[in-house]
Amino acid sequence: MSSAGLKSAPGSALRGIVRAPGDKSISHRSMILGALATGTTTVEGLLEGDDVLATARAMQAFGARVEQEGVGRWRIEGQGGFAEPSDVIDCGNAGTGVRLIMGAAAGFPMCATFTGDSSLRGRPMGRVLDPWPAWARPGWVATRGVCP
Secondary structure: OOOOOOOOOOOOOOOOOOOOOOOHHHHHHHHHHHHHOEEEEEEEOOOOOHHHHHHHHHHHHOOOEEEEEEOOEEEEEEEOOOOOOOOOEEOOOOHHHHHHHHHHHOOOOOOOOEEOOHHHHOOEOHHHHOOOOHHHOOHHHHHOOEOO
16 A cells, blocks of 8 residues: 655745625625615625625615615615614515514614515514513514514
């Protein structure tokens, strides 16, 4: 039986720029924090999947101006908080998005209803909503614990 060996020699230094692909979790948070801020937030490298685009639409529903400026580049004009939405917030299939948005919206005196596709509507939301005092929970939380 022979033993194979590896030999290496020093090479030249690597130089260049590496652009990492967008991250869904960070992209959700970037949209939400931009909407909560006052003024302009520019995000580069946003992951533009369906879940993050649902979060972008939700931020618009809460009063932020959200615009795509190029591939992966977005501008969010925040109003310093969330305004009460005029319609149901549809988060599609974005479980992370809906949970983060619910947590952010909980800090504002408003009424907001969240929904999503059939998959999202069946997922438990207790880990976000259980910490809320019982008197502050919407009725559907106490009875079903999922998005309507």
